[in-house]
Amino acid sequence: MPYFDAASSVPLHPVAREALVAALDEGWADPARLHSEGRRARMLLDAARETAAEAVGCRPDELVFTPSGARALHTGIAGALAGRRRTGRRLVVSAVEHSAVLHAAAAHEAAGGAVAEVPVSRTGRVAAADFGAALGEDTALACLQSANHEVGTEQPVTEVAEACADAGVPLLVDAAQSLAWGPTGGSWSLLAGSAHKWGGPPGVGLLAVRKGVRFAAPPPVDEREAGRAAGFENIPAIVAAAASLRAVRAGAEAAAARLRRLTDLVRSRVPELVPDVEVVGDPVRRLPNLVTFSCLYVDGEALLHALDRQGFSVSSGSSCTSSTLTPSHVLRAMGVLSEGNIRLSLSPSAGASAEEDVERFLDVLAETVREVRGQLGAAGGATGGATGGAAAEPRREQDDQEEPASAGSPAVTVDALGSLCPLPVIELAKAIGDVPVGGVITVLADDEAARVDIPAWCGMRGQEYLGADGTEFRVRRLN
């Protein structure tokens, strides 16, 4: 079954599997013990650290293994903030960091610290100048991802690292999405990664802290991993993680070229195949293996399930009906459509069938989107908006009682309160024809996603978004 969710997790690389199975026999003992089994475990751990450090581009004694990428970020952020507490309590992050960074930032804020979020462009990229301007004198730490996990956009890490160096602020780079492809450029101070993103086993993150960076690991700590990652080391998994990182890197250049061709194909073909779609993320400065697009008038989760039934495993940054009920903070920060969002991410070690799988995906996508739109009452014509269908009908307060589309008529109001994404946008698209060009339509919507998707719809359809007041969104018809 074609698996296009590598940015979440990838199957174990064959090298990782082999190393893991071997290390289960050799590396199960406590490396802190002095007996021969303990010494053997210690040797495996030391060797894995050297391998990983070489791939990361740091000294072995600067790198520790953590139980996950999230824990590496949590510890890295808390440790650097504590180490530089005397300088200040300001943490600067981009608005599109991984939730693990944002959770750590929220914990810092709850503990009395300050957090500044640097905005991104519509492609999801921070401007180095913006980032530099956010670095106040009281800044203890700055965090920037190497590349975004939802849209693939690469960040200007080298430039931001320079700005941080100029300001005397350490920069932590979340390199989770890019470590498979190569070392991280720029003079970063801390770096975090996660093995199951590059084909290593779950249960292994890594955290590098350059010598000279003030760092005080959050307690409780013990003597493991230089006092930076408490708890018994998972040596078999660590060995497998290091071995697979080296293996993946050896083939990275060729894989990147191959997968970039495929994601380029998706980027160019999807708007041709599917009406009312927005391909998001930087078209050039991006990960080779990841492509994201959003489809108007579609519930992302329904689309994901429909694709799953067709045999395609993808991910969605839409939250429409998901448990969190908030749209992806990445798409929101970019100001792009969040409804009907689909992310394809291909494994760095995807087999030769990847090309065929992507072609097949493109073959079924248009029909699948059309079906889901039909179920939601949005037939998805490429021109005028959504029409027809059987979805629950929100009330239109004016157009049932008055002459539709008559010049000088009062503004039309669509009441979509209580309707979840993408229904408010579908109703907006249906009703906009009821006001004359130059007229204003008001949408009442309390779904969080409407805040992202109504302006995004306006941008895509060439209508004018006039703003929101609470749950009241106003749009001027321009065409």
Place this chain on the structure above:
Amino acid sequence: MPYFDAASSVPLHPVAREALVAALDEGWADPARLHSEGRRARMLLDAARETAAEAVGCRPDELVFTPSGARALHTGIAGALAGRRRTGRRLVVSAVEHSAVLHAAAAHEAAGGAVAEVPVSRTGRVAAADFGAALGEDTALACLQSANHEVGTEQPVTEVAEACADAGVPLLVDAAQSLAWGPTGGSWSLLAGSAHKWGGPPGVGLLAVRKGVRFAAPPPVDEREAGRAAGFENIPAIVAAAASLRAVRAGAEAAAARLRRLTDLVRSRVPELVPDVEVVGDPVRRLPNLVTFSCLYVDGEALLHALDRQGFSVSSGSSCTSSTLTPSHVLRAMGVLSEGNIRLSLSPSAGASAEEDVERFLDVLAETVREVRGQLGAAGGATGGATGGAAAEPRREQDDQEEPASAGSPAVTVDALGSLCPLPVIELAKAIGDVPVGGVITVLADDEAARVDIPAWCGMRGQEYLGADGTEFRVRRLN
């Protein structure tokens, strides 16, 4: 090579290995994802949680998996303390808890909380009445291990749980050493364990929190594991951990009977084979697979290395020359000798060769101890103390200048400042013959272990320990 350090870590159980290798193929995806790979991972995780919960004796929704036993303890303690912050900030622990508990307690104290340590008897056991008496009104949490990791003594968990229930205080049980043998008795509120102690893989701990226990996981948290263990779940290892716990439990009764015979043998034979030895821990209420003894006039690390050369992997609670430079807090709390400490712990799934291995160990032990004593200048006679040898000779300030052992002579002083364990005790044993019966000998020693070992030596040799004043230890010769 006979491996007698099961209390640190045991080799992977065959069932764990099989489950792990299978789950590497089935359980690598993100269980939070909706595609088929994600759903399969979620099913494996749910099934493992049911299996583990059944073995622990709790509901599946009360149990989360953590990256290690230490993390389970850290999270359990911090979460319960935060959840009951309004009640008070007092944490009650036994003096012989695992260092992970003591580290969490230290972190709590550093953050302004209070910690009360309940002392233990010379066998390492708390009295339930003492524990109950330590539970003040402002107590947020109490922690007690099911059995001690260094000496095997079982704690009165059921009685302490009753005392805690009476006081309205939740009890966290560290069951790391006993989960292989059976569920934990008593109405505990929280429970922690570690898979690599029962034959599961490293990288998996478990934390159970009974419904109704106030709990606020330490931030940052995410949506994983009910918000109690951040970071991508290590599902293959979790599956293996649960499967092996069930397998080990199935054979636990037979294994316990077999290993108890072997540890009984060690307990009875070692004092016959080795002079000046103290077998420590409760002789009856103890783990079936663990036995600990301490040998006078021996550096534990040297003994460990000598046994390693003979092919035996053991552990030592002596710290004499180890990196931490403090003697085991467990042995110190018990008031027993820490020097020359050796712990044998047998794997619950030890093969049929375990009996033969233990017999061979007993065969070589006496000679090995004699050799190490000889190297340290303590020939190790069973009667009078240490004699002869080539170790650096501390200065004796009086007996070089005055009549030795003459009645009414001034007290003898041995200057062992700067000498590490076990040298101060060796010098004390050599010099005590220089004072008359009833006379007092003073030992100057600044090694931390002397504080434990000089009183312990007195107890073993029938001399009277008069106390210490800084680095000055005073002993009255009684025989």
